[in-house]
């Protein structure tokens with residue numbers, strides 16, 4: 001069976017895109033040979049390689065030992081001391097670039113702000129002093145539950161300045177989800193806002209925090225700092241709550257940075273939970289700092305005059321690494337957007353690109369497929385000529401969506417970096433470099449320097465090129481997750497130094513000792529390009545034929561009527577599993593019986609008869625996590641006619657689920 005699927009991959013690769021000569025000429029890595037040299041050196045001489053990269057940062061104490069690797073426990077820049085807030089802010093201000101814009105902030109309803117590096121540094125120091133005044137010390141945990149406002153990166157950097165460990169909880173989460181995360185982290189303080197704007201509505205953030213803390217449910221929390229954002233009415237606990245403005249009032253705009261050991265935990269971030277109970281992924285200061293800054297520079301090919309916009313929410317790892325830390329470390333200008341892509345109109349993103357003359361644009365396949373559905377006239381009505389580079393992250397991108405992105409948004413001129421990585425990896429591991437890599441739509445292409453991926457079988461042996469297997473990473477990289485958070489983390493001599501060892505080992509290292517198990521399936525082609533197929537648990541077995549749900553989805557989306565699809569397995573008495581497909585159509589197209597038959601045929605022709613969905617249902621929307629990923633677990637329950645079980649706290653809109661279930665009856 002593998003042969004048919006792999007032929008499918010090969011066919012996807014017939015159209016390739018070389019780096020445009022002008023892009024290559026100006027790029028940090030200007031040719032494929034330069035990339036190959038860099039990658040080889042990073043593996044052959046890691047000490048020399050990372051010495052050069054890390055020398056560009058401010059260290060209070062330079063490192064002498066690059067790495068301690070006691071599988072599966074890794075430390076990087078081991079004996080160095082630094083502070084990431086200094087490398088993101090002070091460094092640029094001291095070099096005379098304080099007037100450069102750090103963020104153009106575009107909020108609802110019509111609010112805008114321009115914040116320079118000097119402004120941000122002052123805000124960060126003042127808020128750090130406010131945290132200190134609340135009695136917080138290095139190693140304490142703070143939960144940030146905030147809208148997409150400039151105070152969020154300021155609060156993150158203020159924590160980092162003191163060595164306080166932040167845990168950002170996405171502003172769309174409910175009270176239950178906040179409570180679980182606050183308690184898991186043992187947070188002493190929460191920073192929130194009265195509300196956040198979303199499509200003209202106020203999300204009651206403070207009320208959600210109140211709900212989480214009600215009845216003494218979070219005993220570790222001593223204080224809640226509240227930013228005034230929407231002016232909506234809120235309840236107030238005078239013994240516990242303090243307004244942001246009052247907390248910072250009278251605090252000096254100067255706060256000396258803590259000199260932190262390289263391995264000091266920088267933050268905890270809970271993974272989005274499409275597969276199970278959220279895990280508190282811990283990242284350490286120096287390795288994360290160096291790796292996110294260096295990947296930002298090479299992959300987005302950043303220069304001083306760039307206006308870079310990543311549309312993710314800072315509540316996800318993409319926002320941590322590629323809106324805040326990695327981007328600020330490069331001293332470029334970012335755009336931060338508070339609202340939704342279709343408010344007030346469906347061309348909102350393109351209006352922002354036009355307004356700020358965005359040069360680098362980074363978004364997710366789910367957004368791209370939505371834009372396809374809304375129609376080309378939206379981007380075509382705006383001036384997108386400032387764009388020079390596009391990026392995508394979050395899930396495999398269907399070649400058709402890739403080609404649309406390239407043609408309609410990039411106007412054929414902009415390379416696309418399809419970046420593969422995870423919350424756990426801290427930074428991008430597999431990716432094109434825009435001046436060096438020939439692109440194949442749908443492939444994340446090749447490893448970043450320092451990274452050695454491999455596709456292996458169940459026995460751990462490398463799979464032949466063109467055959468699917470498990471994606472593993474052969475050696476640690478600087479921003480490898482240090483563990484899963486548990487109480488006592490980081491206290492010297494405490495057994496909790498590496499967190500929940502058991503879950504850490506079991507999840508990522510036990511299957512192949514010494515190699516990081518990504519949980520994703522992949523194929524490497526004859527050119528060494530990686531094609532990530534999706535989570536291994538998204539592989540179906542239909543009458544003994546194995547096929548990735550993403551491949552069936554890709555086949556469906558290649559039909560002109562289809563905007564988006566989600567494919568899951570349903571129990572089948574004969575085939576073991578059968579394929580169930582949920583499909584949303586492009587604007588104006590109706591889901592008729594004829595179309596249903598046509599789509600089933602279309603999948604059969606594209607992938608083979610065995611891959612034809614047994615159930616194909618049209619729907620107005622798919623259930624997604626708040627980071628935009630399809631919740632296949634829920635669809636599996638729907639397809640099997642079961643009650644939907646388990647944790648739905650990350651689901652974007654519960655009414656979607658109700659509609660899907662209602663259809664069934």
Ligand code: ATP
Nearest residue numbers: 271272273274275394395396419420421422423532
């Ligand atoms: P959880 O681990 O809690 O189930 P999650 O895996 O969705 O949630 P993330 O760490 O945000 O949380 O996502 C990482 C996953 O997203 C990867 O393992 C991979 O499956 C998918 N992914 C990310 N980028 C890409 C990409 N460029 N191509 C293919 N898949 C991608």
Ligand code: MG
Nearest residue numbers: 271422423519
């Ligand atoms: Mg994951």
